[in-house]
Amino acid sequence: MEISVLFFGVLAEVTGTHIKHYRDIKSFGDLKHRIGDDFPEIVHYYFRIAVNSKIINEDPLLSPGDVVAYMPPFAGG
């Protein structure tokens, strides 16, 4: 399935992109591995992940077209 991945804050800077589209994703674990292979430096940063704008605490079941966001600690205000 195709999944869009958004990067925010320092992660957009580190990866050099705000969005990347992945094809033939089999699972969330598969996606995380693909992202880790593309951007190995992100392991040095703390972040939370949201799927379709909802923060997840466990690996979710993905559906085609889902939007996954990699989010560093918030800094609004």
Place this chain on the structure above:
Amino acid sequence: MRLINGPLTPGAISEIVAKGGENQECGAHSLFLGQVRRDEADGKFVKAIEYSAFEEMVTMEADKINKSILSEFNDVKALEIIHSKGLVKSGGISLLVMVSAGHRDHASKACAKAVELIKEKLPIWKKEIFEDDSGHWKQNE
């Protein structure tokens, strides 16, 4: 909740205050303005902050904050949140929270609570830009 490009201008702030004043059930409005501080680090001063946001999620989370405040403080009639995105120079206003309530007690308490929730829940990021154009990503504690 609105995200606007750049700082909140005095004119925009006045409009929001005037709009709040139209609600004649209210006896109190509590207004919080967040300003970009000219912090110093290693002898360099912050000249601006660059804000970015996950806008879709900001909207969803702000809606939850709104509901949470209205349910916790039953005297609150309205809550307005405006946050900047993009560049705001030091001294510029980057956040406005205005709570309108029947009485001052709920207005001020709800306003303080809303600011805390905004810092904790809204997916917004900021990068301090120093006078030499170097940058530093900040995070809320």
